[in-house]
Amino acid sequence: MTEETFRGEPLRLALLSLSALCVLAFAVAVATAIGDYDIPLRTVFLSITNKLGLSSAPLSRIEESVVWNLRLSRALVAALCGAGLAICGAILQSLLRNPLAEPFVLGVSAGASTGAVAVIILGIGAGMVSLSLGAFVGAFAAFGFVALLSSGTTTGPSHTILAGVAASQLFNALTAYIVTTSGNAQQARDVMFWLLGSFGGVRWPEFQLLLVVVVACLLVCILYARTLDAFTFGDEEAASLGISVAKVRLVLFGVTALMTATIVSMVGTIGFVGLVVPHAARFLVGPTHLKLLPACALVGAVFMVLADIASRVAVPQQTLPIGVVTALVGVPFFALLLYRARPQS
Amino acid sequence: MSVVAENLVWGMGKKTIVDGVSLEVVEGETVGLIGPNGSGKSSLIRLLAGLRRPRRGRVVIGGRDVSQISRRVLARQVALVQQNASTEMNVSVLDVVRLGRTPHRSALSGWSAADEAAVATALARVGMESRKHQSWPTLSGGERQRVHIARALAQQPAILFLDEPTNHLDIEHQIAILRMIRDLKLTSLVALHDLNHAAMFCDRIVVMQDGGVVAAGPAETVLTEGMLKAVFRVEGRVGRSPYHQRPHIDFLVD
Ligand SMILES: Nc1ncnc2c1ncn2[C@@H]1O[C@H](COP(=O)(O)OP(=O)(O)OP(=O)(O)O)[C@@H](O)[C@H]1O
Ligand SMILES: [Mg+2]
Numbered sequence: 001m002t003e004e005t006f007r008g009e010p011l012r013l014a015l016l017s018l019s020a021l022c023v024l025a026f027a028v029a030v031a032t033a034i035g036d037y038d039i040p041l042r043t044v045f046l047s048i049t050n051k052l053g054l055s056s057a058p059l060s061r062i063e064e065s066v067v068w069n070l071r072l073s074r075a076l077v078a079a080l081c082g083a084g085l086a087i088c089g090a091i092l093q094s095l096l097r098n099p100l101a102e103p104f105v106l107g108v109s110a111g112a113s114t115g116a117v118a119v120i121i122l123g124i125g126a127g128m129v130s131l132s133l134g135a136f137v138g139a140f141a142a143f144g145f146v147a148l149l150s151s152g153t154t155t156g157p158s159h160t161i162l163a164g165v166a167a168s169q170l171f172n173a174l175t176a177y178i179v180t181t182s183g184n185a186q187q188a189r190d191v192m193f194w195l196l197g198s199f200g201g202v203r204w205p206e207f208q209l210l211l212v213v214v215v216a217c218l219l220v221c222i223l224y225a226r227t228l229d230a231f232t233f234g235d236e237e238a239a240s241l242g243i244s245v246a247k248v249r250l251v252l253f254g255v256t257a258l259m260t261a262t263i264v265s266m267v268g269t270i271g272f273v274g275l276v277v278p279h280a281a282r283f284l285v286g287p288t289h290l291k292l293l294p295a296c297a298l299v300g301a302v303f304m305v306l307a308d309i310a311s312r313v314a315v316p317q318q319t320l321p322i323g324v325v326t327a328l329v330g331v332p333f334f335a336l337l338l339y340r341a342r343p344q345s
Numbered sequence: 346m347s348v349v350a351e352n353l354v355w356g357m358g359k360k361t362i363v364d365g366v367s368l369e370v371v372e373g374e375t376v377g378l379i380g381p382n383g384s385g386k387s388s389l390i391r392l393l394a395g396l397r398r399p400r401r402g403r404v405v406i407g408g409r410d411v412s413q414i415s416r417r418v419l420a421r422q423v424a425l426v427q428q429n430a431s432t433e434m435n436v437s438v439l440d441v442v443r444l445g446r447t448p449h450r451s452a453l454s455g456w457s458a459a460d461e462a463a464v465a466t467a468l469a470r471v472g473m474e475s476r477k478h479q480s481w482p483t484l485s486g487g488e489r490q491r492v493h494i495a496r497a498l499a500q501q502p503a504i505l506f507l508d509e510p511t512n513h514l515d516i517e518h519q520i521a522i523l524r525m526i527r528d529l530k531l532t533s534l535v536a537l538h539d540l541n542h543a544a545m546f547c548d549r550i551v552v553m554q555d556g557g558v559v560a561a562g563p564a565e566t567v568l569t570e571g572m573l574k575a576v577f578r579v580e581g582r583v584g585r586s587p588y589h590q591r592p593h594i595d596f597l598v599d
Binding site for chain 2 (some may be wrong): 241
């Protein structure tokens, strides 16, 4: 960056972040207002300030409770999931040097959901291991599977993706198998939840755990932002720039798996956010990770809250699985990327 | 800083690709590495730069075994320009050259005046300062090569390894880059295919064949008609250029 652009740059970035935060706040407010019955934005605002002790407006107890206990936590969880999945996508795309990489495409989400389902339904390690741990083990198993299948070659872009497709198929089949053979009727219906995701039923405890995990992981990733830049020309180039490639991969794949597993154990698998958002963010702030990662977090959060709103209003009286909405946006985008990533004649 | 290779052996599976190479590049010297396709030049350079671990033998840089030096410390002393490094990312020329500062910066340290100066000098050296905002995918092959060289220079290394740095360059830039490498006060090892360029710009020449070094020394002693025939399978006559007094090869074809 030259000096002149350097001086203008922070201002532009500050404005961009500020406007993204405003959009996010507004989206969360709208997501909180919309539902089985709509609550005016004013009431939403006052309920929140009441709860925070900033105001004491007389409001209906029910509305206040709906806003605080049901909808606000859900909207904030959606925001954190969007942020987390987008960061995972950005990291995987850089480390694998593949514009199509993300936890869902690589089968990591599928692995996490298999792990979670195995814990719930088969009761593996009952009482001793939590749902999240199961998801975490599943996520790593999928990572290992993809790494194994795509190793040996000089990891051409298509190879990793093909391995990911195989992993997704395998783990989704395992999930469906476990649920249909061992679950009861209700659990069999819930298989949709694991395969397509849902924000139904998330409350403040989920938010708190997710907040800690996503913020901590984002901080770790930001510490590695420069390192990720050094992967622009591949592993060998990164090594010749002084990066301990194996260690960085281990840390960042670990962080990605942790975030994916935490998110999937709460809301199931949600595809394509990790794919679409990093590309949009790169378009906004460029490929430098110190800017890209926070941008991914913000754009991902806004995207997911909007997707959640769409999932609730698209079909009257029904909530679409969130993965359906993200896929409807993500798949055309994926196709566009595939088209652009084709080898030049 | 000098580079010493002691009896390096490296291979993949059962195949031995670098077979008992010993060589020395003394401080400030520019050494040309020549040899037919597949003779192991790139593999040797990767070993010397510490990117691969040799099966046997060792590489000593500045008196220390490379395997004992941390990656980061090594990257402040050794820079490498690979044969075909490319990316799909929409990075700018400046972004790429700035990567050269990676080993000199900590995770969150700001961009210092020293960083800025190193990048500006490197860009000027390869004549790309007016193109610094252009994006990588829009650069021509030769421009990409020059940007990679600038990135390596921005590392401010004591030792520079270049694998066919004149690939894709037009003749003006081939000569400009080779002259720059010769005139830099760096220890450098350059893999080249143009033997006349090697003769013109290198203090010494190392010849590789089938993973081993078959000749090493000044151009005058290395570039012989016998060597051309044995190693490169071409007929040539070696004379002395009346213009620069260096050996010059005329290739004979029928
Ligand atoms: N990772 C690898 N796995 C298998 N074979 C390899 C590997 N790397 C290099 N080789 C083989 O080793 C030999 C030497 O390769 P290298 O790239 O070092 O040659 P080179 O002298 O640089 O050739 P060129 O002039 O074409 O660049 C080649 O036959 C190549 O096919
Ligand atoms: Mg080579």
